[in-house]
Structure formats: structure tokens, C-alpha cells
Amino acid sequence: MKLGDGVEAAIHCAALLAGLEDDATIPGFALAEEFGLSPSYLLKHLKALTAAGILQSVPGPSGGYRLAKPAERISLLDIVLAVEGSQPAFRCCEIRRRSPSRLPATAYTKPCGINTAMLRAEKVWRGALAAERLSDIVxxxxxxxxxxxxAASQSFIARHRRSQRSAPARQS
Structure with missing residues (x-):
């Protein structure tokens, strides 16, 4: 099974963002630069993570991205599904029914054994990814x-973090 490069980028970005404290953010362009990715390419994946409720996007000149929930509540499966979608990796096209020697439809009442085996394996794979927490990776x-x-990761966070705390009101 081959996952797209976006999965790796998404996991790395989420892991970096897990190092933020408080309600700070890191801009998407800084994340793209850190991993040598095109900003438009990474933005597509950051938007998918945001839509899935994994990241939160904060607009404005001091905005950026942060985790939308604690890293302990984010699994690798959450990230994979956000980027790749929820469709099974294996899609049975029922090619057994296209053979020149195919039988009538009544001969194919049982599910394809190959499809059944592949879906069973994917269920195990997804279960393993669901058990892996972002917090454990960090x-x-x-x-x-x-x-x-x-140290490089911590330095990146220190250089690029944007505080979202409002300045305290001044007393007159």
C-alpha cells in the first residue's frame, strides 16, 4: 500500500504543532519552508486537517495553525483519513465477472474472497494506526x-511561534 506524500507532511506538521504551548500558532508558509515543500501543496493538506478538526486555522497577520485538540486525542489514522479520505485502499472491481468464461450473476452471490481478505487486512492496519497517538510520536x-x-525542532518553534494572547488592557 502506498500513501501519498501528503500523509508524511501532515504528520510532521501536526507533530511540530504539538510542541506549541498555550494558544500559539505557526504560519503555514513557515511549515512549508521547514519541510522543503511548496506552500500551495502543504496548504491543501493543512486545509484537510483543519476540515477534519485536527488543526485549527487562525486568520490574520499573526495567525497560523495549531492543534485543534490535544495530541493525545489525535491518532495517525485521523491524519491519514483527513489527507487520503476514508475510502478503502483496495477497491474490488469484480473483474472475475468480466472473464470471457464468466458465469451467470447467480454464481457470484458470495463476496469476492480477495476483496474480503484485503478488507480484513485493511481493518487490522487501520486499527494499528488508530492505536498510534500523535502524543506518543512526539x-x-x-x-x-x-x-x-x-534542538532544531525546538528552535524552529521558538522562531516561528505566534502568540495569540491579547495584550492586557492598560489601566488609566
Whole structure:
């Protein structure tokens, strides 16, 4: 099974955004630059994550993206489905019915065994992705990632984070 490159980009962006504190955001162009992606390409995937309720988009000159819910509540399956859609990876076209030696439709009352096996395998695969939490990936990276990569990630967040807190009202 081959997933599109957008899945990798989406997971990396979500993992980076998990490092934000408070209600800060990071602009999409900065995320695109960090991963060497076209801003328009990444924006398509960030919009999909936003539509799925994984990210929140904050408009305006100091806006950007942040997680819409805690990383503990985001699974890899959530991200994959947001980017790739919910259709099964395997789509049975019932080619067995197109053969020159095909039988009448009554011979095909049972589901295709290949389709059944593929859907059963996909169910297991989706279950495994559903069990993988974004928070676990981030925790693994912080604990076992190369210290230079962890420092680079933290430096990126520090340089590009945009605070969304309103300035306190002044007393007259």
C-alpha cells in the first residue's frame, strides 16, 4: 500500500504543532519552508486537517495553525483519513465477472474472497494506526530522537511561534 506524500507532511506538521504551548500558532508558509515543500501543496493538506478538526486555522497577520485538540486525542489514522479520505485502499472491481468464461450473476452471490481478505487486512492496519497517538510520536522523538534534531525542532518553534494572547488592557 502506498500513501501519498501528503500523509508524511501532515504528520510532521501536526507533530511540530504539538510542541506549541498555550494558544500559539505557526504560519503555514513557515511549515512549508521547514519541510522543503511548496506552500500551495502543504496548504491543501493543512486545509484537510483543519476540515477534519485536527488543526485549527487562525486568520490574520499573526495567525497560523495549531492543534485543534490535544495530541493525545489525535491518532495517525485521523491524519491519514483527513489527507487520503476514508475510502478503502483496495477497491474490488469484480473483474472475475468480466472473464470471457464468466458465469451467470447467480454464481457470484458470495463476496469476492480477495476483496474480503484485503478488507480484513485493511481493518487490522487501520486499527494499528488508530492505536498510534500523535502524543506518543512526539514523546518518542523527544526521548529517543537525535538531540540535534530535537534542538532544531525546538528552535524552529521558538522562531516561528505566534502568540495569540491579547495584550492586557492598560489601566488609566
Amino acid at each position: 514523546a518518542w522523538f523527544q526521548a529517543d530522537g537525535d538531540p540535534r534534531a530535537v
